[in-house]
Amino acid sequence: MTESQFRVEVTKEQFVFSAAHFITFAGNICERLHGHNYGVRAIVSGPLDENRYVVDFIALRDAVLEQTLALDHHVLLPEKHAAIHVTSDDKETTARFEDRRWVFPNEDCVILPVVNTTAEEIAKVIAERVRDKTRKQFGDALSWLEIAVDENNGQWGICRIPWND
Numbered sequence: 001m002t003e004s005q006f007r008v009e010v011t012k013e014q015f016v017f018s019a020a021h022f023i024t025f026a027g028n029i030c031e032r033l034h035g036h037n038y039g040v041r042a043i044v045s046g047p048l049d050e051n052r053y054v055v056d057f058i059a060l061r062d063a064v065l066e067q068t069l070a071l072d073h074h075v076l077l078p079e080k081h082a083a084i085h086v087t088s089d090d091k092e093t094t095a096r097f098e099d100r101r102w103v104f105p106n107e108d109c110v111i112l113p114v115v116n117t118t119a120e121e122i123a124k125v126i127a128e129r130v131r132d133k134t135r136k137q138f139g140d141a142l143s144w145l146e147i148a149v150d151e152n153n154g155q156w157g158i159c160r161i162p163w164n165d
């Protein structure tokens with residue numbers, strides 16, 4: 001007989017962060033700076049624990065919320081882009097692409113360990129950070145964690161990471 005599989009999903013009204021970004025696509029086309037009200041969904045898969053749940057909804061909710069709050073009202077910049085160069089001094093962060101330049105106060109920026117600030121890459125960063133923050137609490141019996149990031153009313157970038165690397 002096939003075994004039952006369980007997962008927990010949290011999608012909350014508070015899982016929204018408003019952020020500015022720009023990406024490149026098709027080689028060297030670079031978008032103008034613009035913003036999104038991003039939405040987030042989190043799913044964890046694994047066996048039932050002694051409480052007969054996969055993980056506590058509330059603990060997962062709070063871990064995701066910590067990450068969305070950290071991104072809310074910031075400019076998201078990529079750390080690993082080959083053509084968008086991001087540098088910071090003690091006051092300001094500058095992003096350069098070819099002959100274009102954007103300058104922001106440091107506190108307005110979040111520099112992410114990504115190549116391009118696509119929904120998929122943002123989802124991966126959130127997933128890794130949620131996993132790192134909850135691993136101790138949730139234990140190592142889980143199978144995977146998935147984070148989905150919605151850029152614009154139904155345009156989801158999704159990343160599933162193994163719970164144990």
Ligand SMILES: Nc1nc2c(c(=O)[nH]1)N=C([C@H](O)[C@H](O)COP(=O)(O)OP(=O)(O)OP(=O)(O)O)CN2
Pocket residue numbers: 023031034117118119120151152155157
């Ligand atoms: N798979 C992905 N595709 C695209 C991504 C992405 O992250 N993953 N991102 C973009 C751009 O960021 C683009 O700016 C998306 O913004 P959006 O506002 O949805 O695009 P439009 O300008 O067409 O939408 P309007 O509703 O007309 O403002 C593209 N693709």
